[in-house]
Amino acid sequence: MGIIVALIVFGIIVTVHEFGHFICAKLSGIRVLEFSIGMGPKIIQKQFGETKYSLRALPVGGYCAMEGEDSDTEDARGFRKAKLWKRMTVLAAGPFMNFVLGFLMLIVMVCMMDKVPTNKISGFSGVRNEDGSVTYYASSYDPENGLKHGDIIKKIDGTRVFSMLDINYIFEMKSSGEDGTRSVEIIRDGKKMKFDHIKFHDAYPGGNGDEIDFGLERKSKNPVTVIKGSGDIFMSMSHIIGLSLKQLATGKVEKEEVSGPVGVVSEINEATKEAEDEKETAFTLVYLAALISINVGLFNLLPIPGLDGGRLLFCFIELIRRKPVKPEHEGYVHLVGMIILFGIMIFATYNDIIKIITGHK
Numbered sequence: 001m002g003i004i005v006a007l008i009v010f011g012i013i014v015t016v017h018e019f020g021h022f023i024c025a026k027l028s029g030i031r032v033l034e035f036s037i038g039m040g041p042k043i044i045q046k047q048f049g050e051t052k053y054s055l056r057a058l059p060v061g062g063y064c065a066m067e068g069e070d071s072d073t074e075d076a077r078g079f080r081k082a083k084l085w086k087r088m089t090v091l092a093a094g095p096f097m098n099f100v101l102g103f104l105m106l107i108v109m110v111c112m113m114d115k116v117p118t119n120k121i122s123g124f125s126g127v128r129n130e131d132g133s134v135t136y137y138a139s140s141y142d143p144e145n146g147l148k149h150g151d152i153i154k155k156i157d158g159t160r161v162f163s164m165l166d167i168n169y170i171f172e173m174k175s176s177g178e179d180g181t182r183s184v185e186i187i188r189d190g191k192k193m194k195f196d197h198i199k200f201h202d203a204y205p206g207g208n209g210d211e212i213d214f215g216l217e218r219k220s221k222n223p224v225t226v227i228k229g230s231g232d233i234f235m236s237m238s239h240i241i242g243l244s245l246k247q248l249a250t251g252k253v254e255k256e257e258v259s260g261p262v263g264v265v266s267e268i269n270e271a272t273k274e275a276e277d278e279k280e281t282a283f284t285l286v287y288l289a290a291l292i293s294i295n296v297g298l299f300n301l302l303p304i305p306g307l308d309g310g311r312l313l314f315c316f317i318e319l320i321r322r323k324p325v326k327p328e329h330e331g332y333v334h335l336v337g338m339i340i341l342f343g344i345m346i347f348a349t350y351n352d353i354i355k356i357i358t359g360h361k
Helices: 002-027 084-111 164-173 223-249 261-274 278-300 308-321 327-358
Strands: 032-048 051-066 116-124 126-128 134-136 152-156 182-188 191-198 214-219
Touching (some): 002 051, 084 278, 223 278, 308 327
Antiparallel strands (some): 116 214, 126 134
């Protein structure tokens, strides 16, 4: 059941992406030859008007095939016959719809919370001693030389903080300095301040170093706080995904860590199985759906041949040159890009299958 739910989630994300291309192409007067969900052999195909609608066997993608997209055409409604701004709108519409879906999922997620999280410090963790005093697990609890209640965290070790997700990512992925301290930039009473030697400790005695020893303010839910909180989490997810893509591009990610659609489905399945009740299951699914949707949107905007970003790059080249690149030349570039992307997908799928067989994550 978890795998079925995961496939449905993945299918919705792909459908929304391709629908963005489809609806903008239709509104722009571009002829759409086929709208397909999935890749590979056809399961079902129906034609309505000039467009074929297909459901294909492999739920790892989809496409919106337009007349004259990769070749010259005499059809006045061909993709390359449309005005440049219309073509750019059609190409950007897919990722945009992923961002819209991701943001809507985050609104649902925040509405499921008791209160809306912020990045404003509301207190420091501590333990009550036998004599009644409280020992704080943060040498940073120093109103003169460190953080204090009411500070809004903006950066830690130079990394932008939009929400608690960023703080968790920084503490998990970035080690502290040699002396165990971090630099923290905050806003206090409307003024920016920076502290270079803030030391954080475990929130609990005997902790493993993963806990953060300060609390963050949570606000009551209303339309303003929900939208603001959802926007902050959206920015955090986009930021973290961007950092991960940068690590991938610079070779800082081990090849064993590369994962594809099979890994995504497996991760969703495992997350739903680990949830303690239906509410936690729903919360986890919404969180992962938002994360994946934003990820798909950002990845497709990368200037890689074969992706929406690669096609947009050629549009920008046309904008600068005042004339388009020859369609056959652009088509060859995208073909090479697609071959490389499919090679990466095959490798990632192999990695995913090995992890499932061996039981490693």
